[in-house]
Amino acid sequence: MKRNRILIIHGPNLNLLGIREKEVYGSMSIDELNNEIRRFAKEEGVDIDILQSNHEGELVDTIHGARGKFDAIVINPAAYTHTSIAIRDAIASVGIPTIEVHLSNIYSREPFRHHSYIAEVAVGQVSGFGTDSYLLGIKGSLNHLERHNR
Numbered sequence: 001m002k003r004n005r006i007l008i009i010h011g012p013n014l015n016l017l018g019i020r021e022k023e024v025y026g027s028m029s030i031d032e033l034n035n036e037i038r039r040f041a042k043e044e045g046v047d048i049d050i051l052q053s054n055h056e057g058e059l060v061d062t063i064h065g066a067r068g069k070f071d072a073i074v075i076n077p078a079a080y081t082h083t084s085i086a087i088r089d090a091i092a093s094v095g096i097p098t099i100e101v102h103l104s105n106i107y108s109r110e111p112f113r114h115h116s117y118i119a120e121v122a123v124g125q126v127s128g129f130g131t132d133s134y135l136l137g138i139k140g141s142l143n144h145l146e147r148h149n150r
Helices: 030-044 056-065 078-082 085-094 132-148
Strands: 005-010 047-052 072-076 098-102 124-127
Touching (some): 056 085
Parallel strands (some): 098 124
């Protein structure tokens, strides 16, 4: 049986997890988060690749490059959630089921964070569960793939 491949994308400023605004984003570093994601993926029998970038164009290029290589994308677009039509269009263009994740509940924060350009092209969205948002996003993408590959 073919193993599912999921691309995990961390957007801008997530390289500073554990350092910046711990009251919002928690104290886990990005390396610790990536280790948790890898552990969970191994338990679930899924292959993953992980990328973090602060550069919108690199994120767009990565999404484009996922065609034919990945079955799903789990993305935390971070601040680009609220500003990037380019990332939104990249996701729409590749046709790969995508789950949007956020560490914090973006709807309980500043009003400018309440709109997501990504949500309308994503299969689903998970926000507010801290680092578990990524694990829930992986689980959601696997459930989606199972339902649609029967």
